[in-house]
Amino acid sequence: MNPTAAEPQRLMMLLAAVGRGDERAFAELYRISAGHLYALLLRILQRSDWAEEALQDCFLKIWQKAETYEPSRGAPLTWLLTVARYRALDLLRMKRPETELPDDDGAAALEATAAGDDPQEGAAAAQSSERLAECMRRLSTEQRRSVLLAYFRGYSHPELARALQAPLGTVKSWVRRGLARLRECLEAQTA
């Protein structure tokens, strides 16, 4: 048995216990899920000190708000990752003035992430992750890069325009159309 397997049922029970103030369940939840959350935080924030701070913030919030999770929000790990991502975006807005963008072209590396690497979770998540990867491949290169940079770097429209060296209006439409195509593709596959 994989000790880090983040199975939805297990996580759901742990979240319920954490909502009741069960500290052992909280420690177990951390042990199982922190690796996933930290990987995302590190990817977005690019600095381990910020990512560690954000990870603490997330788990403090999870400790306080575990009871606000409900299954209609998606699988538990999905929810935890969403909590982590919003926290990272908030931190970025506080800590990274728009003038201090990391001077990298991370897009290519990000594409490798979206296309390669096996998903790190159970079968259901693997399936949805596989589906998303397939749909991401169907976007134009610009659309895909825009969505990935917004997701993994937390870029705003103006930041995307600078990173991709394109006019603001063009970038906005890449994002908008990329997301619309993503939706069509995901819905066609589930229908």
Added chain:
Amino acid sequence: MNRRDPALRSALAAEYALGTLRGAARRRFERLVQTDAALRAEVWRWEAHLASLALRLPQQQPAAGVWAALERRIAASRQRPARRAEPRPAPLWRVWAGIAAAAAIVALVLFTQYRVVPPGSAPPAAQRAQYVALLKLPDSNMQWTLSLVPARGELHAVARGEYPQLGAHSLELWWISPQGPVPIGLLPTRGEGTLALPKELASSPAITLAVSLEPPGGSPTGKPTGPVLTSAPADRAG
């Protein structure tokens, strides 16, 4: 924004979840989401879609000091008046989890009881088995007497009393199946009504029902979106 255009609603939900919706537009959208359950569900769908991207990252273990620091912060936050001290309504999903657990126990008990019955001696009336349930809403005199004939997929509801908090909402009846809540239909708030039962319910060894408060016309998502007001088992009546 035109609040009814589905493409625009989805586009805004997507940009909200992605984080590219910013500033005043983001705050406006956040206010809208608070009162629009369907829009909220659309945001959740996008959050889940996008989180699939993060699931592809290989895990990274944080330094051990992070956990220690976290424990200190939690201990510090406990010095303040305990947030868990004041009683408050159980959150929606925990109510469901509780009901589902209770239903599972009932099912288990029934299952073990059935096992001691020699094969072939099952009650011949199983085909026409009838169940009754009484559902009462707290803080009101609203109640329903329900009679169910699962084999025929029928449920008959007789409403009594009044639910002053109803407003423009609908009251939706759910069967708590082992897989989670399954919608049965909207309960009449006066007089009588007949609802169709899901087929799978006929093979269920125990039946638990629940009522939730929903937008007019019922839950837009097929799952409960409002508070669970009450739940009760249906008892075998013949």
